[in-house]
Amino acid sequence: xxxxxxxxxxxxxxxxxxxxxxxxxxxxxxxxxxxxxxxxxxxxxxxxxxxxxxxxxxxxxxxxxxxxxxxxxxxxxx
Amino acid sequence: xxxxxxxxxxxxxxxxxxxxxxxxxxxxxxxxxxxxxxxxxxxxxxxxxxxxxxxxxxxxxxxxxxxxxxxxxxxxxxxxxxxxxxxxxxxxxxxxxxxxxxxxxxxxxxxxxxxxxxxxxxxxxxxxxxxxxxxxxxxxxxxxxxxxxxxxxxxxxxxxxxxxxxxxxxxxxxxxxxxxxxxxxxxxxxxxxxxxxxxxxxxxxxxxxxxxxxxxxxxxxxxxxxxxxxxxxxxxxxxxxxxxxx
Numbered sequence: 001x002x003x004x005x006x007x008x009x010x011x012x013x014x015x016x017x018x019x020x021x022x023x024x025x026x027x028x029x030x031x032x033x034x035x036x037x038x039x040x041x042x043x044x045x046x047x048x049x050x051x052x053x054x055x056x057x058x059x060x061x062x063x064x065x066x067x068x069x070x071x072x073x074x075x076x077x078x
Numbered sequence: 079x080x081x082x083x084x085x086x087x088x089x090x091x092x093x094x095x096x097x098x099x100x101x102x103x104x105x106x107x108x109x110x111x112x113x114x115x116x117x118x119x120x121x122x123x124x125x126x127x128x129x130x131x132x133x134x135x136x137x138x139x140x141x142x143x144x145x146x147x148x149x150x151x152x153x154x155x156x157x158x159x160x161x162x163x164x165x166x167x168x169x170x171x172x173x174x175x176x177x178x179x180x181x182x183x184x185x186x187x188x189x190x191x192x193x194x195x196x197x198x199x200x201x202x203x204x205x206x207x208x209x210x211x212x213x214x215x216x217x218x219x220x221x222x223x224x225x226x227x228x229x230x231x232x233x234x235x236x237x238x239x240x241x242x243x244x245x246x247x248x249x250x251x252x253x254x255x256x257x258x259x260x261x262x263x264x265x266x267x268x269x270x271x272x273x274x275x276x277x278x279x280x281x282x283x284x285x286x287x288x289x290x291x292x293x294x295x296x297x298x299x300x301x302x303x304x305x306x307x308x309x310x311x312x313x314x315x316x317x318x319x320x321x322x323x324x
Contacts, residue, residue, distance in 0.1 A: 036252070043207045052152050053145075055200060 006068065009048050013041035023065035049076045080305035081106035085158050089113040089198060090142050090168030092123050094267035098293030099165055099300045104132035106301055111154065111303065141168045141194035142186075151201040156321035160209055163304040164202040166195045166239075167217045171269050173228050184231050188324065191235035195242050199257075203250055210254035215303045216243050218259040218298070218315060224324045236261075240315055247313030256312040258303045263319025265291045286321025 010021040014032045027033055033041075042058050045051070045067070051074045053061075061067050086103045090096040092114040092115035100110045106129055112127070114120040117138045127134035135157060154161075169191045174182050195216055206212025221229050222236025242257055247257040264270060264281045270290065273281070282290055297317050302308050 028181070037203070039207070043204055046204065052148070052155050052201065052204075054148060068281050 005048055006045075006064075006071070009041060010064065010067075013037060013044040021064055023068070024062065025064045027062045034039040045071065049074065051076065079105075080301060080307065081163070082107035084108040084162040084304070085111070085160050086163035086165065086304065087111040087113060087137055087154070087161065087198075087202065088165040088167055089194065092116070092119040095262065095265060095271060095293045095296050096165075096167040096175075097123065098297040099167060101127065101132075102136070102294065102297035102301050103163065103165075103304060104130075104134060105203065106305070108304075109133040109135065109158070109300070111135045111158075113137040113139065113150075114166065115140045138221060141198055142195075144197045147194075147201065151205075155205065160206040161202055162209075162212055164198060164206075164212070164214045165217070165300055165304070166198055166214070168194055169217065169235075171232055171272070173232060175228050176230050179231055187231045188235050188238070191232070192238045192242070195239055199242070199246060203246070203253065203255055206255045207250075207253040212253075212255040213308075214243075214246065214250075214255065214257045215300050215305050216240075216257070216259040217262045217300075218243070220261050220263045220319050220322055220324055222318060223261050223315065223317065226324055234253040243315065244313050251312060256303075256308070258313065259315045260296060260299050260303065261315050261317045261319070262296050263291055263317065263322035263324075265293060265296060267293060283317070284323050287321070289320065290319055291318065295314040 007018055009020045011018050014037050016032050057070045061070055081103055086102040086108045088096055091100040091112045100112055112120050112123050112134055120136045120138050124134045124136050137150055139146040157181045162303050172187055199214055216239050219236040221233040222240055225233045243257050243259040264285055273310055296318050
């Protein structure tokens, strides 16, 4: 996985600037990353990396850093 | 054809209403993924439909098992990047008077009839959302809308399906996904034929049209709800029951 692909998913799904997509960015810490946007983000990640995430992983994906480690489980490396 | 180039999954599609739905969706041009627990039975149905010139693929899993559903969807996305229609049809009927219902009956009925709808919809809605369109059709029952003596468990499991339908319709509309339910009355399947003769006659007599319905008649309404003919219809429960009173 290229970092750009992950960042692109966050930028497009959440409608935010690339600069704020950092490891520490957390779910629900900004208005743009609410539950509805989270499901849009999941759809974007699944589409981009051609994977099907577990429901538990969707719930656990609470930060950009978490997203990277969860995607790694799907043999998508960050 | 109403469903040309559409991709559908039908659960419990190896026989009865599910098979009739799968066949009718095929006849309308859809590629239909046939679900069942038994890989051999699923393969036989896929083969039968393919031989008739239709497009069909296997979707083998136990819909009452969340992990099994997840694995089936993993295989599915390797074969298809899109999903247009999900028909949650799989179900069981295991009736008893309330004082004689076992816990096992309660758990298995709700797991197969109700939890499966949630498990399947979780994954299907995510794939449908990628294209901002889709139709989920849940097979409920007249017992779920009206209730019936001796069917508290089955009726409860199907009433829950209606609650799921109406809630998902509201949640998924923003993603372009419609969610509706069909509530069959008394339909000619192995399930209907499994009841005692006197109950069978009583049921037919309660139908205003004075006959049992056919699986194809359920499939017709499912096809309508799956197609663009119903593109502004969501959150509805359509009874297909010949005017049955219960």
